[in-house]
Amino acid sequence: MLQIVNYPHPALRYASRAITEIDNDLHATVRTMFELMYAAKGIGLAANQVGLPFRFFVLNLSADPEQKDQELVFINPEIVKRHSSIEDEEGCLSIPGVYAKVRRARKVKVRAYDLTGELVEHDANELFSRAVQHETDHLDGKLFIDYLDATAQQTVADKLRVFELTYRQAQSSGAVPADVELIRRLDSMPRPMVNNSELSAADGPDDSANPVPEAREQEHHAERDDYNRAPGASEEEHRAEHDDYANRAPRSGVKERDAERDDGANPVLESS
Numbered sequence: 001m002l003q004i005v006n007y008p009h010p011a012l013r014y015a016s017r018a019i020t021e022i023d024n025d026l027h028a029t030v031r032t033m034f035e036l037m038y039a040a041k042g043i044g045l046a047a048n049q050v051g052l053p054f055r056f057f058v059l060n061l062s063a064d065p066e067q068k069d070q071e072l073v074f075i076n077p078e079i080v081k082r083h084s085s086i087e088d089e090e091g092c093l094s095i096p097g098v099y100a101k102v103r104r105a106r107k108v109k110v111r112a113y114d115l116t117g118e119l120v121e122h123d124a125n126e127l128f129s130r131a132v133q134h135e136t137d138h139l140d141g142k143l144f145i146d147y148l149d150a151t152a153q154q155t156v157a158d159k160l161r162v163f164e165l166t167y168r169q170a171q172s173s174g175a176v177p178a179d180v181e182l183i184r185r186l187d188s189m190p191r192p193m194v195n196n197s198e199l200s201a202a203d204g205p206d207d208s209a210n211p212v213p214e215a216r217e218q219e220h221h222a223e224r225d226d227y228n229r230a231p232g233a234s235e236e237e238h239r240a241e242h243d244d245y246a247n248r249a250p251r252s253g254v255k256e257r258d259a260e261r262d263d264g265a266n267p268v269l270e271s272s
């Protein structure tokens with residue numbers, strides 16, 4: 001079953017692949033992620049925080065499981081505009097107990113698909129803006145501690161060392177697989193599934209869900225090949241592939257007009 005992984009699990013440094021299909025597995029995974037997030041008293045959770053190398057995250061700024069109407073799902077998100085900047089304290093469910101001030105854009109415009117396959121745009125301010133930036137960073141393998149200056153790094157260094165030590169001990173005891181094995185699993189995972197720990201390359205895609213339009217069948221197979229890429233590819237090559245995936249519409253439920261709108265806009269992720 002899914003669980004939140006802690007720093008320095010390699011999933012947290014993984015540049016995630018775009019979602020190409022919104023199927024029942026994704027719906028179930030999203031539901032499970034909300035429950036994990038509520039249990040941990042968080043307001044946001046990215047897929048790689050539960051060991052899934054895919055571009056989506058969930059958000060509920062109320063952190064209240066009763067307020068389901070506040071739940072938001074961001075699939076293949078792109079921050080298309082950033083405005084001004086502001087510093088505020090941040091934490092992360094994958095580095096519990098570590099907090100630090102991070103400077104981020106005050107406002108962002110984010111574009112993402114929701115669970116119905118609808119392309120949605122949000123103008124986010126304040127906490128919403130910060131959460132969107134924090135979670136989108138996760139999908140690029142980036143953590144809030146990466147932004148800290150030398151002085152701030154010093155203040156969290158001891159806590160991070162404890163996380164590192166705990167994690168490496170779990171690996172040497174065999175409770176957690178070695179990084180090279182975890183990365184192999186991330187590389188070969190064909191799509192989000194709640195029971196991903198049991199997932200092996202032998203489990204093919206579930207074709208019973210959402211038939212793939214014929215025109216895209218070939219592209220579909222090409223993508224699968226990429227997913228099965230052998231481990232050990234360089235980070236640069238890795239990211240180059242993901243750039244191709246960026247801003248791709250997920251397969252199911254995407255309306256024609258959304259696809260057009262998407263092509264027209266073709267947002268570029270601004271560097272901070």
Ligand SMILES: [Zn+2]
Nearest residue numbers: 091092093094
């Ligand atoms: Zn986080």
